[in-house]
Amino acid sequence: METLNSDDLTSQLKAGKPLLWLNPQLAPAKKVLDGLETSHSMKLADIEAADALLRRWAPALVRLFPELASSNGLIESRLIELADADRVTGVKTDGRSFIKGDHALPVAGSIKARGGIYEVLVYAEDLAAQHGLLTIDRDPQQLLGDEARALFAIHTVAVGSTGNLGLSIGIMASALGFHAVVHMSHDAKQWKKERLRKRGVDVIEHQGDYAAAVAAGRQTAATSEKSYFVDDENSRNLFLGYAVATLRLKTQLAESGVTVDAANPLIVHLPCGVGGAPGGITFGLKHVFGDAVQCYFAEPCASPAMLVRLASTSGPKSVYDIGLDNITEADGLAVGEASELVYELVHELVSGVYTVADDDLFRVLARLRQLTGIEIEPSASAGFLGLKLKESVLHANPTATHIFWTTGGSFVPAEEYEKFYRQGCELV
Numbered sequence: 142m143e144t145l146n147s148d149d150l151t152s153q154l155k156a157g158k159p160l161l162w163l164n165p166q167l168a169p170a171k172k173v174l175d176g177l178e179t180s181h182s183m184k185l186a187d188i189e190a191a192d193a194l195l196r197r198w199a200p201a202l203v204r205l206f207p208e209l210a211s212s213n214g215l216i217e218s219r220l221i222e223l224a225d226a227d228r229v230t231g232v233k234t235d236g237r238s239f240i241k242g243d244h245a246l247p248v249a250g251s252i253k254a255r256g257g258i259y260e261v262l263v264y265a266e267d268l269a270a271q272h273g274l275l276t277i278d279r280d281p282q283q284l285l286g287d288e289a290r291a292l293f294a295i296h297t298v299a300v301g302s303t304g305n306l307g308l309s310i311g312i313m314a315s316a317l318g319f320h321a322v323v324h325m326s327h328d329a330k331q332w333k334k335e336r337l338r339k340r341g342v343d344v345i346e347h348q349g350d351y352a353a354a355v356a357a358g359r360q361t362a363a364t365s366e367k368s369y370f371v372d373d374e375n376s377r378n379l380f381l382g383y384a385v386a387t388l389r390l391k392t393q394l395a396e397s398g399v400t401v402d403a404a405n406p407l408i409v410h411l412p413c414g415v416g417g418a419p420g421g422i423t424f425g426l427k428h429v430f431g432d433a434v435q436c437y438f439a440e441p442c443a444s445p446a447m448l449v450r451l452a453s454t455s456g457p458k459s460v461y462d463i464g465l466d467n468i469t470e471a472d473g474l475a476v477g478e479a480s481e482l483v484y485e486l487v488h489e490l491v492s493g494v495y496t497v498a499d500d501d502l503f504r505v506l507a508r509l510r511q512l513t514g515i516e517i518e519p520s521a522s523a524g525f526l527g528l529k530l531k532e533s534v535l536h537a538n539p540t541a542t543h544i545f546w547t548t549g550g551s552f553v554p555a556e557e558y559e560k561f562y563r564q565g566c567e568l569v
């Protein structure tokens with residue numbers, strides 16, 4: 142059995158008890174971000190360019206997805222004030238609390254929408270440009286025509302996923318006319334597979350976990366030059382697409398009258414799987430708010446992949462290495478090994494990681510509906526569970542504003558959601 146930097150942490154993680162871990166590598170934002178610009182060529186302008194591309198596509202997206210008409214083609218979620226947050230988190234805080242409602246993001250129904258759609262659109266533009274189809278002012282509406290569709294139809298876009306990334310990539314790629322293939326892990330929910338098949342997406346089921354589905358997809362895609370693989374463990378474009386949320390959040394916070402500065406910190410709670418979505422958001426938030434923002438990642442007790450990576454310099458790389466089984470009801474977070482690219486990008490930016498018990502995810506899910514009517518999936522409940530732990534650290538600052546990022550849920554079929562809800566009610 143391998144151990145992390147601290148034997149104590151390893152034994153606590155092995156015991157499966159929720160815990161809060163503070164990141165000793167956390168460093169001043171400006172210094173880290175300047176370093177990343179040099180080492181990885183990742184900067185604020187890249188996030189702004191991703192935002193600009195999505196805005197350029199907005200009119201075309203309305204034509205493909207009529208549900209976007211009300212937002213003029215922008216795929217964005219609301220920032221919702223949560224009045225009695227303590228009734229969900231179990232802890233009274235003095236500052237204001239908000240939900241960032243990605244559970245209701247249009248088109249894909251989860252936080253995967255921005256990143257996944259961005260990556261597919263970049264590929265579609267590159268391919269069209271190579272074939273001389275993206276000419277007049279680079280207007281994406283040209284790519285909805287017969288000529289572009291015929292080109293896309295002989296190309297494959299593939300991805301490996303526990304479910305939600307597959308929905309995002311599959312829905313966007315098939316809407317443009319690509320042949321879309323989603324490799325799903327054993328824990329992916331049946332309804333996600335059916336929803337994709339209805340859209341004409343090829344769903345390939347694998348016996349193994351998320352990493353096995355990604356590896357299988359990567360390998361198959363590599364055998365054809367007409368195949369593009371969205372690599373969740375290594376993707377710069379996914380990361381930048383996720384980060385776009387932060388530019389918009391900045392405006393939403395200002396509209397809500399929230400000041401973020403050294404005296405009024407912003408504490409953001411982000412459910413974490415392979416790390417791309419919470420990592421991209423952390424990277425973006427540090428560009429926007431610097432050291433005034435603190436980002437915490439929430440992971441299931443059975444799948445603390447990013448925590449294992451952060452707390453290990455040369456030891457274990459996956460949760461299996463320390464004896465955990467990566468079995469959790471939070472299917473969006475059921476990842477055994479974190480993305481190495483995301484680790485490199487955020488290891489000095491994330492303030493800490495906490496782990497959460499599956500039962501508590503269902504309790505939160507039920508409490509949230511009872512209090513607000515908001516329906517989320519188990520993975521999206523994770524961020525509400527950090528405040529109860531080591532209260533001195535996370536809720537000590539009376540002027541802090543908390544944001545709980547609800548990362549998915551609106552696509553969960555009603556009968557599935559009712560099962561989650563009843564399970565939560567029995568536990569409350």
Ligand SMILES: *Cc1c(COP(=O)(O)O)cnc(C)c1O
Nearest residue numbers: 305414415416417418473548549
């Ligand atoms: C994918 C996902 C996450 C985490 O994103 P990663 O990029 O895998 O870290 C969180 N919540 C939900 C609902 C997800 O589907």
